Amino acid sequence: MAQVFTKSMARNIFYGGSVFFILLFLALTLDTSFALPERDQRHQLDLSTEVGQRIARGKELWETNNCIGCHTLLGEGAYFAPELGNIYTRFGNNKEAIKAFIQSRPAMGIPGRRSMPQFNFSDEELDAIAEFLKYSSEINTAGWPPNIQG
Amino acid sequence: MKYKSQAVAKPYFIAAIGLFLAQVIFGIILGIQYVVGDFLFPEIPFNVARMVHTNTLIVWLLMGFMGAAYYLIPEESERELYTPWLALVMFWIFLIAAALTVIGYLAVPYARLAEMTGNDILPTMGREFLEQPTITKVGIVIVALAFLFNIGMTVLKGRKTVVSLVMLIGLVGLAFFFLFSFYNPTNLVLDKFYWWWVVHLWVEGVWELIMGAMLAFVLIKTTGVDREVVEKWLYIIIAMALITGIIGTGHHFYWIGPPEYWQWWGSIFSALEPLPFFMMTVFAFNMVNQRRRNHPNKAAVLWALGTAVLAFLGAGVWGFLHTLAPVNYYTHGSQITAAHGHLAFYGAYVLINITMISYAMPLLNGREANSMRSQVLEMWAFWLMSISMVFITLFLTAAGILQIFLQRYTETPLPFMVVQEKVALFYWLRVISGLVFLGGLGTYIASFFVAARDAKYPQPIEIGKVQPSPAAV
Ligand code: HEM
Ligand code: HEM
Numbered sequence: 062m063a064q065v066f067t068k069s070m071a072r073n074i075f076y077g078g079s080v081f082f083i084l085l086f087l088a089l090t091l092d093t094s095f096a097l098p099e100r101d102q103r104h105q106l107d108l109s110t111e112v113g114q115r116i117a118r119g120k121e122l123w124e125t126n127n128c129i130g131c132h133t134l135l136g137e138g139a140y141f142a143p144e145l146g147n148i149y150t151r152f153g154n155n156k157e158a159i160k161a162f163i164q165s166r167p168a169m170g171i172p173g174r175r176s177m178p179q180f181n182f183s184d185e186e187l188d189a190i191a192e193f194l195k196y197s198s199e200i201n202t203a204g205w206p207p208n209i210q211g
Numbered sequence: 212m213k214y215k216s217q218a219v220a221k222p223y224f225i226a227a228i229g230l231f232l233a234q235v236i237f238g239i240i241l242g243i244q245y246v247v248g249d250f251l252f253p254e255i256p257f258n259v260a261r262m263v264h265t266n267t268l269i270v271w272l273l274m275g276f277m278g279a280a281y282y283l284i285p286e287e288s289e290r291e292l293y294t295p296w297l298a299l300v301m302f303w304i305f306l307i308a309a310a311l312t313v314i315g316y317l318a319v320p321y322a323r324l325a326e327m328t329g330n331d332i333l334p335t336m337g338r339e340f341l342e343q344p345t346i347t348k349v350g351i352v353i354v355a356l357a358f359l360f361n362i363g364m365t366v367l368k369g370r371k372t373v374v375s376l377v378m379l380i381g382l383v384g385l386a387f388f389f390l391f392s393f394y395n396p397t398n399l400v401l402d403k404f405y406w407w408w409v410v411h412l413w414v415e416g417v418w419e420l421i422m423g424a425m426l427a428f429v430l431i432k433t434t435g436v437d438r439e440v441v442e443k444w445l446y447i448i449i450a451m452a453l454i455t456g457i458i459g460t461g462h463h464f465y466w467i468g469p470p471e472y473w474q475w476w477g478s479i480f481s482a483l484e485p486l487p488f489f490m491m492t493v494f495a496f497n498m499v500n501q502r503r504r505n506h507p508n509k510a511a512v513l514w515a516l517g518t519a520v521l522a523f524l525g526a527g528v529w530g531f532l533h534t535l536a537p538v539n540y541y542t543h544g545s546q547i548t549a550a551h552g553h554l555a556f557y558g559a560y561v562l563i564n565i566t567m568i569s570y571a572m573p574l575l576n577g578r579e580a581n582s583m584r585s586q587v588l589e590m591w592a593f594w595l596m597s598i599s600m601v602f603i604t605l606f607l608t609a610a611g612i613l614q615i616f617l618q619r620y621t622e623t624p625l626p627f628m629v630v631q632e633k634v635a636l637f638y639w640l641r642v643i644s645g646l647v648f649l650g651g652l653g654t655y656i657a658s659f660f661v662a663a664r665d666a667k668y669p670q671p672i673e674i675g676k677v678q679p680s681p682a683a684v
């Protein structure tokens with residue numbers, strides 16, 4: 062690099078640039094947090110309602126069973142099993158279909174094929190998970206995924 | 212090795228390589244499960260093997276960073292480490308916590324592990340890469356604080372160089388952004404939004420500072436190029452990393468709920484993110500071309516140049532490939548993501564750690580460089596691992612393109628599982644490349660034993676080859 066460009070100039074670009082873009086990022090984050098209530102279905106999450114409680118419980122079960130270790134949710138996670146952000150719509154807006162699928166997985170798997178474990182969820186737990194997946198499908202994701210297959 | 216306390220780096224490096232081996236073995240298990248779906252089922256379901264694979268990766272990279280800091284900070288500061296014993300205690304705490312966590316993953320169902328570790332008190336588990344029980348996360352924070360105290364005090368009390376400062380800023384940032392892993396609201400959009408503050412701001416933010424500092428250190432030592440020149444490069448590289456990478460976080464906000472304007476911010480800034488990686492490549496080759504000495508550790512120089520090239524390929528080229536919003540609309544969460552994840556992690560953070568280990572281990576064992584035989588093995592390891600990782604990336608990219616076409620692009624999109632069977636050929640090829648990778652890693656591990664034996668029973672033939680070592684820089 063030419064001598065006209067000195068180390069202290071480089072240092073100033075580093076400090077100045079970083080601080081500037083951190084502040085810009087925080088400003089955009091603030092703006093996003095104002096915009097999110099319109100997009101993220103948070104009215105469903107009210108814990109004083111039964112739906113809100115079911116979603117919270119459903120997310121907890123989603124996490125404590127590590128579903129993300131095989132599936133994607135809104136395109137994030139593992140790529141071993143289908144996208145679940147739109148499973149509610151793919152299953153015809155039917156929570157019972159989701160429950161029936163999860164419930165019917167064979168404990169010992171399917172010879173030679175990928176299979177979902179049998180988690181032995183109770184009916185109340187299955188309700189919670191289905192409610193959580195329904196809520197996920199209603200988040201405004203800017204039109205993703207491209208089609209119903211996820 | 213100039214300072215006795217640098218020796219604490221050694222257990223960190225050894226444990227890092229041990230965990231790397233575990234990581235790759237579990238990677239191969241995953242690769243097999245992709246094509247033989249019931250492999251090890253239900254004993255080790257895919258999600259469990261995946262947690263072991265990705266968490267051992269993160270832990271060994273962190274071990275490597277810590278070892279690197281314990282090695283280079285005393286040397287840069289020109290003094291002993293502030294509290295060497297603390298570094299050793301933390302090593303054991305970290306290793307045991309990591310081992311217990313992995314055993315927990317494998318020994319009991321994940322839901323049971325969550326229950327046993329009191330996840331309901333502060334739920335943080337079950338999110339990708341952050342699957343560790345909350346108490347393990349707390350342990351990581353404690354280890355990180357003790358570590359930052361130790362190296363921070365060493366820097367404060369000693370000579371302050373740009374390399375040690377940048378390393379320190381990077382490590383403080385690493386610890387700081389990890390704190391967002393404790394924020395896990397029921398609101399899925401907020402959960403995901405801040406999850407990226409850990410994951411993206413690590414690999415495309417503060418880790419780049421750590422990587423830059425480590426690369427600069429090894430290049431100063433092995434090429435003897437003037438520090439002033441290296442430091443100027445380092446500043447400008449990390450400036451570009453943060454200027455592009457912070458707003459570049461937006462490339463993860465396209466489809467998870469935040470407003471559409473992130474498609475612009477994310478696309479524009481992340482499209483510039485390859486720049487710092489490209490500059491690292493130019494930097495490394497320039498320094499080696501302008502070298503003032505021929506360091507006898509040729510293998511370390513090869514690893515350093517390999518880091519610069521493959522980080523640019525994996526993060527820069529494969530990152531750019533899917534970062535623009537209209538492209539990412541189709542590639543999001545596909546095998547293209549996995550292809551990029553592998554080459555980027557390997558090229559940048561696996562290789563920078565091996566570069567450091569390769570440079571420092573001989574010195575920690577009391578010799579400037581290993582025997583030529585050992586170095587030749589290391590070079591074989593470099594080519595075997597790097598070429599097979601490039602092939603893994605190419606096969607996954609091919610699988611990804613087909614997947615996207617069949618599942619997301621055609622007029623008659625097919626279901627996920629149907630598409631997976633159609634692209635199975637590429638998954639088979641990936642497993643084969645993975646086995647070659649494992650062979651490369653085995654060769655690398657073997658090089659340490661050959662080095663130790665050659666040091667013990669020097670080969671007469673080699674004496675002629677040993678280069679006089681110019682005064683260290
Ligand atoms: C060499 C043999 C390897 C094989 C066969 C392998 C295989 C796999 C598989 C099957 C997955 C899961 C993909 C999914 O979720 O569907 C995965 C994930 C991952 N592996 Fe590997 N892996 C190997 C080596 C490595 C290495 C050396 C690294 C680090 C450089 C690595 C880093 C990762 C990362 C970061 C993920 C998560 C990817 C993402 O979420 O996009 N793997 N690996
Ligand atoms: C060394 C640096 C980098 C590493 C280690 C890395 C690693 C990763 C990993 C593991 C993922 C998958 C995360 C998940 O599981 O959801 C990912 C996603 C992504 N990366 Fe990187 N990356 C790096 C740099 C970059 C750069 C420089 C760019 C852009 C030029 C980039 C663009 C992307 C994009 C767009 C995604 C999202 C993919 C999707 O929508 O599925 N990455 N990266």
Ligand SMILES: [Fe+2]
Pocket residue numbers: 411415459460462463
């Ligand atoms: Fe990113």
